[in-house]
Amino acid sequence: ILNVEQSPQSLHVQEGDSTNFTCSFPSSNFYALHWYRWETAKSPEALFVMTLNGDEKKKGRISATLNTKEGYSYLYIKGSQPEDSATYLCAFAKSGAGSYQLTFGKGTKLSVIP
C-alpha cells in the first residue's frame, strides 16, 4: 500500500497572503508526482506533473518544488486570491509497468477569505 500524505488538511488565509502546503510520498520507485486543483462542483484539473528531483514548476502565482530523495513536494501560492479556494490534491506515480496509475493524498482544502 502506497502512502501519500498531505498537510495541512485544511487552512484559511486572508486574501493577499502567501501560503504553502506539503505532500509526502514514498522515496523509492518514484516515477512522477502530480498536483491537481479541485474546485467545488467542478472536475479536478492538473496543475503540474513533476518527474525530476529538484524540479521546480510555476503557473502564474502557483509554484511547486520536488524532492524525490526525501519524498516530499511543496505547493506555494503567492498572494492568494478568493478564486484560489479549492482542494489541492497530490498524487504519486510509481515507476514500472502501470506508472500511469496514481495514488492520491486526501488533499488540502484552501479557503481564501476576501
Next chain:
Amino acid sequence: ETGVTQTPRHLVMGMTNKKSLKCEQHLGHNAMYWYKQSAKKPLELMFVYNFKEQTENNSVPSRFSPECPNSSHLFLHLHTLQPEDSALYLCASSPTDSSGTYEQYFGPGTRLTVT
C-alpha cells in the same frame, strides 16, 4: 464536445436497483479510470482500462462491474448496492505512451446516493 463527460450527474437508487454510469472522453487517450470519492477519504482507484483491457481491479466488490467497449467509452454497472456505496464516482482518462507524463483528465463525476 471536448474533454471527459459523465452521465448522469446525480443518481439516487434503491439497494435492489440496477443502474449504469457512463463516461466518454474525446481526447484520444488510451487509458480510462474509475475512482470513488467518499467523505474524508482520498480518491480511491477502482478500475483501470488500457486499450480496452482491464489492467487494475482494486479489490472492488462484484456489485460494481466495469465495461470498456472502446477506448473512448467506459461504463460502471451497479447492482444490489449498499448505502455505504453512496459517494462521488469520477471518471478520468490519460495517455499511456511512455514518453508522456500521464496527466489525468477528469469528468465532473456522478453523485450517487443509495437508499
